[in-house]
Amino acid sequence: MTAPSSxxxxxxxxxxxxxxxxxxxxxxxVWVEGQVAQLSRRxxxxxxxxxxxxxxADMSVPVTCHRDVADRPGLELTEGARVIVRARPDYYVAxxxxxxxxxxxxxxxxxxxxxxxxxxRKLLAAEGLFDAARKxxxxxxxxxxxxxxxxxxxxxxxxxxxxxxxxxxxxxxxHNCAVQGPNAAVSVIExxxxxxxxxxxxxIVIARGGGSVEDLLPFSDEGxxxxxxxxxxxxxxxxxxxxxxxxxxHVADVRAATPTDAAHRIVPEIGEQRRLVxxxxxxxxxxxxxxxxxxxxxxxxxxxxxxxxxxxxxxHGRLDDVVGLRTRARRTxxxxxxxxxxxxxxxxxxxxxxxxxxxxxxGYAVVxxxxxxLVRDPAEVADGELLRVRVAGGRLHVRVDRSTGGEDEQx
Amino acid sequence: xxxxxGPTQTYEQAREELGDVVRRLEAGGLTLEESLALWExxxxxxxxxxxxxxxxxxRLAAAAPADGAGQD
Numbered sequence: 001m002t003a004p005s006s007x008x009x010x011x012x013x014x015x016x017x018x019x020x021x022x023x024x025x026x027x028x029x030v031w032v033e034g035q036v037a038q039l040s041r042r043x044x045x046x047x048x049x050x051x052x053x054x055x056x057a058d059m060s061v062p063v064t065c066h067r068d069v070a071d072r073p074g075l076e077l078t079e080g081a082r083v084i085v086r087a088r089p090d091y092y093v094a095x096x097x098x099x100x101x102x103x104x105x106x107x108x109x110x111x112x113x114x115x116x117x118x119x120x121r122k123l124l125a126a127e128g129l130f131d132a133a134r135k136x137x138x139x140x141x142x143x144x145x146x147x148x149x150x151x152x153x154x155x156x157x158x159x160x161x162x163x164x165x166x167x168x169x170x171x172x173x174x175h176n177c178a179v180q181g182p183n184a185a186v187s188v189i190e191x192x193x194x195x196x197x198x199x200x201x202x203x204i205v206i207a208r209g210g211g212s213v214e215d216l217l218p219f220s221d222e223g224x225x226x227x228x229x230x231x232x233x234x235x236x237x238x239x240x241x242x243x244x245x246x247x248x249x250h251v252a253d254v255r256a257a258t259p260t261d262a263a264h265r266i267v268p269e270i271g272e273q274r275r276l277v278x279x280x281x282x283x284x285x286x287x288x289x290x291x292x293x294x295x296x297x298x299x300x301x302x303x304x305x306x307x308x309x310x311x312x313x314x315x316h317g318r319l320d321d322v323v324g325l326r327t328r329a330r331r332t333x334x335x336x337x338x339x340x341x342x343x344x345x346x347x348x349x350x351x352x353x354x355x356x357x358x359x360x361x362x363g364y365a366v367v368x369x370x371x372x373x374l375v376r377d378p379a380e381v382a383d384g385e386l387l388r389v390r391v392a393g394g395r396l397h398v399r400v401d402r403s404t405g406g407e408d409e410q411x
Numbered sequence: 412x413x414x415x416x417g418p419t420q421t422y423e424q425a426r427e428e429l430g431d432v433v434r435r436l437e438a439g440g441l442t443l444e445e446s447l448a449l450w451e452x453x454x455x456x457x458x459x460x461x462x463x464x465x466x467x468x469x470r471l472a473a474a475a476p477a478d479g480a481g482q483d
Contacts, residue, residue, distance in 0.1 A: 285471070292467055295422075299460050302429055307436035308457065311450045318443055 037182035065102035082108035142202035146195030151176035162263030184218035219246035238262035360392035422463035429456040
């Protein structure tokens, strides 16, 4: 064999190259799956060069193959295609380059791709990444919206134009990147990380127009799905047409049907909001006013209640009482006086009945001597004595004259 | 009857008490002095209620100039 190398006896390049080639050549044949990142066919050259990339990691490996392997009928070898390659590690001594020398290339069929997506979906669903409880609410009117789209794409225009029309104050933080092909998932993840770290960005939109199932594959990338799940900022996806469902749609906080729909979801419509506010304001004012009116009416009804409105009524009954009592008192007194008057009258009548006047009326007379003593016997008076006679009609004076009469008679 | 200082009462409290005063006055059976005192209290409460309602209207009116500014 070859002697060990030393500064005094270095190996020539060819020796090193052959040794490496030998060692690599002893590695066995492998089946490897990846995504075609680059494809170059040089004119009529017999060898086709391609770069096979791992869709989930930033790693790739160069692959070479004979033109016939690449152009096998039925194989559509394009950049971005998923392929399974049967290859042997190979060292090209002429250039010192490493590659996988492919002897067979198979496209990963659509059915296979979808089945794989479905497996990833189930796995992530089992982890709870798609749970409704994980969905974060979108901010009401975000000041800054992060947007991840292809540069100058229709999706970008739809999002920006629609969102600005609805809410003119909205600002955007853009991240333009590849949205299909082998680098799409990685560059979307990169944009997501950047926007998520920006404290001003309140919501992130990932938008892409429609495309073939293969075109949309990056949006079912497990790494991207996990990145969205890990993001602190709410994420809205609008990928493909409404009928296309990619895994990012499952993990997104809101899945919009189209980029235009995404714009509707992220910002409110300013006119609508104004009307809403005006309407609420008018309603609250109206409610308050009618409540006040109602209270005014109630208060008015209280104030006009007789007990409050005319406090003098409080006295009414009482005044009547006083008047009544007074009247009764007066009446009682009058009765008394009248009774007394009647009693007096009776007494008077009795007095009158007992007085001598009535006897005098009948023609009797009372005779008195000058000193007023009553004369009951003729013997009591002297001849010629002056006497007073009282009759009913009045008094008269008489003189006793014994010469004219006989003997004084005894009654 | 309550002897609360007027302004410390809310509208609802004043209103409730006013209703009570009127009911008691209407029910009667009070001494003259009692009913007079009750009537005075009622007047006071009615003024207080009016005061609250007037204040509320003033505040509503103060907000009015903003009305219509939002129309476009």
